[in-house]
Amino acid sequence: MAFKDNSEIVGIYDLLLDTYGKQGWWPINNQYGNKVILNEEEKFEICIGAILTQNTSWNNVEKALKNLRNNKLLNKEKLNEINEKELALLIKPSGYNNQKARKIKEFIKFLISKKEITRENLLNVWGIGEETADSILLYAYQKQIFVIDAYTKRIFSRLGMCKENIDYNGLQIKFHSNLKTNHKIFNEYHALIVKHAKEFCNKKPKCKNCPLRNRCKYFRKTY
Ligand code: SF4
Structure with a gap:
């Protein structure tokens, strides 16, 4: 029905x-x-949170974000520079950390490519499925997507x-x-x-x- x-x-x-x-x-x-209005850093933090929250609770995500924040890594340039294994260690509290480190790296490559942030383009990024893409679009970019x-x-x-x-x-x-x-x-x-x-x-x-x-x-x- x-x-x-x-x-x-x-x-x-x-x-x-x-x-x-x-x-x-x-x-x-x-x-x-x-x-109401998000700056670029805030949008970026939401995107990374949306990837980290896959299959885990928000408390665990916040621990991983705190590690990134404390190491001044919550921006695309720094996350582009960091080695994937080091990143995986920092985000360990969020679980599936090796996979998530790769997903974050793929997402950063996508941002650096300056492709338009559309649902279709996000779904082409390795590790970003529908729920993550839509969370990024709705919560970071304030698009009308449920x-x-x-x-x-x-x-x-x-x-x-x-x-x-x-x-x-x-x-x-x-x-x-x-x-x-x-x-x-x-x-x-x-x-x-x-x-x-x-x-x-x-x-x-x-x-x-x-x-x-x-x-x-x-x-x-x-x-
Ligand atoms: S808890 Fe869920 S299943 Fe139970 S009445 Fe509420 S909505 Fe319905």
């Missing part, structure tokens, strides 16, 4: 926002707060609004076609989804006090 209408998806957004408040993504220098992740699929399939095995593009189209095209809303909605997945809609959901239970197919079936 697709999203029924615009009001349903907007209603869920409103409920999540009422419940949790603004999330202030993306954190820069570990500070949350929805900066980020889909495993949490989004889990919550919206449990709500009964999409199939569990829906693919990335299929679910992204549903958000794009049911929401006002506005990067601020896309930014906030994705952050709220992550928050909700952590607070209530875990692998083993805590449905009884969930703010979305009255709209949720899983809840109706289970209780």
Whole structure:
């Protein structure tokens, strides 16, 4: 079943926002707060964070970013100079560090090539998949692109609004076609989804006090 209408998806957004408040993504220098205008350093930090956050928690990413920050490496020139093995050691807290060091190096090569930062070009960079590309475009470059992740699929399939095995593009189209095209809303909605997945809609959901239970197919079936 697709999203029924615009009001349903907007209603869920409103409920999540009422419940949790603004999330202030993306954190820069570990500070949350929805900066309206980002400078180049901040954009760069978001891009590196988006690569480091693959398959790990933000706490681990922040430790890796702190190591880069303390070594004054959070800029493309310095990261271009550093040896990949040294980089891998510095970002070890984020896990999969050898792979991630290579991904960062490939991303730096891409930035230095001065190719346009488009979804298509980002997806051609080794190690950058759809979720990472869209996170970079939405959070660093403030493009109107909704980020889909495993949490989004889990919550919206449990709500009964999409199939569990829906693919990335299929679910992204549903958000794009049911929401006002506005990067601020896309930014906030994705952050709220992550928050909700952590607070209530875990692998083993805590449905009884969930703010979305009255709209949720899983809840109706289970209780
Ligand atoms: S009611 Fe349960 S399954 Fe439904 S959104 Fe809430 S926590 Fe997830």
